[in-house]
Amino acid sequence: MSTVRDTYEAVIGLEVHAQLLTNTKQFCGCPTSFGAEPNTNVCPVCLGLPGALPVLNREAVSMAVRTALALGCAIRHRSVFARKNYFYPDLPKGYQISQFDQPFSERGALDIPLEGGGNKWVGITRVHLEEDAGKNLHGVAEVPGKSVIDLNRAGVPLMEIVGEPDLRGPTEAVAYLKRLRDVLVALEVNDGNLEEGSFRCDVNISVRKRGAAAFGTRVEIKNVNSFRHVHRAIEHETARLIAVAEAGETFRQHTRQWDDESGRTVFLREKEGSDDYRYFPEPDLPPLILEEAWVESLRSGLPELPEARRQRFMHDLKLPPYDTEVLTGHPKIGDFFEAVLQAKPGDAAWAKRAANFVMTEVLAEARVHGLEASFPAKPAQIVELLELVEAQTISGKQAKEVYAAIKNTDASPAAHVAEHGMAQVSDTASLEAVCRAEIEGNPKQAAAYRAGNAKMIGFFVGQVMKQTKGSANPSLVNDILKKLLA
Numbered sequence: 325m326s327t328v329r330d331t332y333e334a335v336i337g338l339e340v341h342a343q344l345l346t347n348t349k350q351f352c353g354c355p356t357s358f359g360a361e362p363n364t365n366v367c368p369v370c371l372g373l374p375g376a377l378p379v380l381n382r383e384a385v386s387m388a389v390r391t392a393l394a395l396g397c398a399i400r401h402r403s404v405f406a407r408k409n410y411f412y413p414d415l416p417k418g419y420q421i422s423q424f425d426q427p428f429s430e431r432g433a434l435d436i437p438l439e440g441g442g443n444k445w446v447g448i449t450r451v452h453l454e455e456d457a458g459k460n461l462h463g464v465a466e467v468p469g470k471s472v473i474d475l476n477r478a479g480v481p482l483m484e485i486v487g488e489p490d491l492r493g494p495t496e497a498v499a500y501l502k503r504l505r506d507v508l509v510a511l512e513v514n515d516g517n518l519e520e521g522s523f524r525c526d527v528n529i530s531v532r533k534r535g536a537a538a539f540g541t542r543v544e545i546k547n548v549n550s551f552r553h554v555h556r557a558i559e560h561e562t563a564r565l566i567a568v569a570e571a572g573e574t575f576r577q578h579t580r581q582w583d584d585e586s587g588r589t590v591f592l593r594e595k596e597g598s599d600d601y602r603y604f605p606e607p608d609l610p611p612l613i614l615e616e617a618w619v620e621s622l623r624s625g626l627p628e629l630p631e632a633r634r635q636r637f638m639h640d641l642k643l644p645p646y647d648t649e650v651l652t653g654h655p656k657i658g659d660f661f662e663a664v665l666q667a668k669p670g671d672a673a674w675a676k677r678a679a680n681f682v683m684t685e686v687l688a689e690a691r692v693h694g695l696e697a698s699f700p701a702k703p704a705q706i707v708e709l710l711e712l713v714e715a716q717t718i719s720g721k722q723a724k725e726v727y728a729a730i731k732n733t734d735a736s737p738a739a740h741v742a743e744h745g746m747a748q749v750s751d752t753a754s755l756e757a758v759c760r761a762e763i764e765g766n767p768k769q770a771a772a773y774r775a776g777n778a779k780m781i782g783f784f785v786g787q788v789m790k791q792t793k794g795s796a797n798p799s800l801v802n803d804i805l806k807k808l809l810a
Contacts, residue, residue, distance in 0.1 A: 328570060332531045334562045335539055336497050337489035340504060341482050342514040343456065343522035344387045345695075349479040350455040351378030351421065356481070358520055362461075362474040370479030372417030377608050380405075384453065384481035386622060387513035389428065389614065391483060392451040393623050394507055397432035401614045405453075405606040410596065414458035414473050422454035422484075424603045428612060434487075434507070435631060436499040446500055447488030456480040483513070489528065489539065494558035498551045501525060506630040510655050515694030524549040527557060531565040540565070544579045545589055557582040561589050633658055641665075641675040650683050656697035657687065663703035667711070677710055685727055700731040709737040717747050719798055750797040752804065755788070758796070759804045762787045773809050781805060 349356055352369035368376035392399060404426040407419040432448035458475035466472075485504065491497045505523055508514035516523050524547050530540035545561060548554050561580070568575065580589040628636075634648040643651075651661045661682050668674035689700045709726060712718045718726065718741055726737050726746065741747055749755060762784055763770050773780035781802065788801045 329563070329566055331534060332562075332566045332569070333492055333534050334558065334565075335489045335530050335532060336491035336493070336558065337528045338487045338491065338497060338500060339526040339528065340485040340487070340501070341456075341524050341526075342391075342485065342508055344384045344481040344483055344513055345515060346381055346383045346387070346481050348381060350381050350384055350453070350481040351479055354479065358522075360476055362472075362476060365476040366478070370416070371475065378421060378606075380609060380612070381481055384483075385428075385612065385614075387481075387511070388451060388453050388483045389619060390511055390622050390626060391485070391508065391513055392429035392432065393619070394511055394626055394629055395432035395434060395448050395451065395485070397429035397448065397451055399429050399614060399619050400427065401616065401619075402426075403428035403452075403612045403614075405609045405612065406603045407606050408454075409602045410600075412457065412460075413471075414460050414475070414478070416458065416475060416478055420455060420457065421606055421609070423452035427452035428614060434500065434503055436496065436503050438499075439495050444490075444496070446490045446496075449486040449488055451483060451485050454482050454484055456482050489530075493562075494555040497527070497558055498555050501551060501554060503631075506652070509695060510627060510630050512655075512695055517694055518549045518551070521547075521549055525554065527554060527561075529558060529561050529565070531562060531569060540569070541575060542577050542595075543589075544577075544595055545582055546579055546592065548582050553582055553584055556584070556587065557589060560587060564589070630655075630658075637675075640670065642672045643675060643679055647676075647679045647683065650687070651679060654692050654697055655695075656692070657690065660686070660697075660699055660703055664706050664710075666703075667707040674710070674714075677713070678706070681706060681710060681723070681727075685724060689731070701727065702734075705730060705735075705737060712737060712741060716750060716797055716799070717741065719748055719794065721794060722746055722748070725794075746795065748797045749792055749795045750800055752800065755792075755796055755801055756804050756808070758788050758791050759784070759801065759808055762791065763805070763808055770809060781809075784809075 343356075346356060348354060349370055352367050354365045354367050354370055357365065369378055389399065403423060405421055406424040408422045408424070409419040411418055427450045429452070430450040432451065433445045434448060435443050435445055438444055456477050456479065458473055458478040460471060460473055462471045463469065464472060487500065491500060505516040508523070509516045514523055518524065527545040527548055528542055529545065530542045532538065532540045543561060543565065545557050548557055577595040579592045579595050581592050583590050630652045633652050637643045637648040637651065638645065652658050661678065664678045664682065665675055686699055686701060686706065691698045709723055713720055713723050726740055729735075730737055730740055766784070766787070769780050769783055784805045785798060785801055788796055788805070789798065
């Protein structure tokens with residue numbers, strides 16, 4: 325049965341702020357390292373002192389252009405920096421250097437998966453460069469009852485990725501953010517760390533009657549820094565805006581903040597428009613000129629992107645979508661899996677066996693942080709282990725036991741199997757004797773199998789494996805039992 329909520333739809337666009345992984349800030353030589361003592365990574369430029377002049381970070385430009393190219397954006401070869409004027413305590417200059425009406429890129433798109441299957445292209449208005457502000461801290465232990473400011477982050481290189489209002493719910497919004505983070509991490513331009521604030525977003529949301537063309541009045545939810553918070557904030561704000569619409573109330577465009585503890589958004593301030601920011605060209609920076617040859621050299625150097633890797637795994641290796649999602653969830657995970665694949669390139673059966681083992685065993689204890697990942701075993705050890713299973717030297721169950729014994733060491737799986745006498749028993753005569761003994765010792769189960777209960781074969785296989793302490797070749801045991809029980 326439809327509800328009032330079903331007659332409305334949310335219209336969502338995300339503005340993602342991603343910190344670029346440069347060693348120094350956007351317009352000065354101060355380090356960008358996270359966690360330094362407050363107000364130590366600063367200089368006259370990022371403090372906005374009189375007479376200090378900005379110098380653009382070339383590496384930040386390179387990273388931003390590579391991102392724009394990966395997202396299919398058109399590159400503007402001449403762009404302009406602007407001053408975005410507003411006064412907050414954490415903005416020492418009283419303005420932010422950003423790009424406004426002439427960004428360096430525009431008109432891109434990102435492909436995202438839909439919950440019910442299929443995919444959707446989400447438009448990207450532009451990618452542009454800007455600098456971060458400092459950070460207001462309230463009630464810190466060192467200064468109880470006071471608000472203080474840490475300007476270490478002021479001037480850190482940011483890339484803003486402005487999405488079109490093409491998203492229609494929290495699930496799509498989270499899928500978009502995850503896909504975008506995958507791209508940035510694969511390009512090694514951002515570490516995707518939501519907890520440290522290096523990847524965060526503003527949510528622009530309105531609601532309208534389904535089928536309507538016009539947008540409703542927009543609300544912006546500032547600086548949401550986790551996928552869970554984005555999902556909850558959109559769910560809450562959608563319900564709130566529908567209730568406002570049903571009550572016939574009107575409101576002005578404004579900014580809100582997500583409060584996870586109370587599970588609601590709270591009013592911050594009226595939303596500024598572009599006129600309020602009094603944009604004008606930055607007089608201390610010349611226009612940014614991107615030469616065609618340099619842009620093309622960056623394009624040719626782009627790595628294989630996560631979506632292309634997913635498609636290759638599905639089409640070339642016949643892996644199911646779930647496997648490809650897990651195995652491309654981080655570039656280092658994909659690289660580990662590909663190293664295992666190199667033992668038998670293009671072998672779909674080997675790929676599936678490797679995928680199952682990597683996902684269930686290796687990734688259970690893998691650790692991912694930013695661009696880096698650590699694994700409890702080396703790809704060569706996994707290859708050796710799976711080759712033992714393929715040769716029927718050990719069973720799949722034994723492979724897990726061997727892995728548990730050799731992980732976090734440099735030990736050879738084959739040497740461990742030999743040392744502990746774990747090789748499978750594949751001698752037909754000796755296994756047949758064990759199988760006969762189990763059939764004779766369990767006449768009721770044997771009769772049930774012969775009466776048509778095919779599942780009883782599993783009981784007998786289990787008994788034989790128990791008697792042989794797991795060393796019997798289960799495939800051979802299965803064949804022998806069926807022959808004896810026939």
